[in-house]
Amino acid sequence: MNTKIVMTSSALFYGVIGILFSFLPNEIAGYLNVESNIITILFLKIMSALYLGFGILNWMAKETLIGGIYNKPIAFGNLMHFCVGAITLVKVVSNIKTHLEIVISLTLVYVIFAILFVYIFRTNPTKTKKKK
Template identity: 45%
Template sequence: MNTKILMITSAIILGIMGLGLTFLPEEISEVLGMKTNQVSLLTIQILGATYLGFAMLNWMTKNNLIGGIYSRPLVIGNLVHFLVSSFALIKMLLHLENHIEIIVTLTIVYFILTLGFGYVFMTNPSKIAKTE
């Protein structure tokens, strides 16, 4: 598996979500129909900062050999994030009445990334022969 594509994809998705949550917490809360106060806005912004940090980590390591014992903490962190989030999103799908299209899209994206990082975790990487 080409882990570079997986790392770039996850970095872009997490980066977009992180930027939105960090810089547009009130607007996102309004679209989702959430009641806001200073603590909820701060929590959303902190979550956005976490996503941005994870996005930067994935982006900076996109060229590393990933899988097997190489970069295992990076793979485990991503796998746990996407797996637990996938479960939470699936659980939410069963009870949600509004904004179903947003949650379905996120669930599909997170599930695909979970499968990708799960595969990378379970397999050994192979170096691609470089021709010079």
């Protein structure tokens, strides 16, 4: 499996979410009907930093071998994030009444990335021959 595609797409996903949380925290809180106070904005901005950090990590590691024993911390960090996120979102989907389309979309993205990172974590990478 070519991990470059997975790492690039996850980096872009993290980056988009991180930028949205960083620049539009008041608007996101308002859209989700969450009280927009200093603590809510603080948590959204801290989440933004986490997403942007993971995004830049994946972007910078996209050219390296990932899987098996190679770059195990990167693979495991992504695996943990997406698996825990997917489990949490699957639990929430059955109980949520508002913004169901957002939660279902996020759930699908998280489940797909969780499956991909499980595969990456469990298999050994193969080097691809570069054409000259």
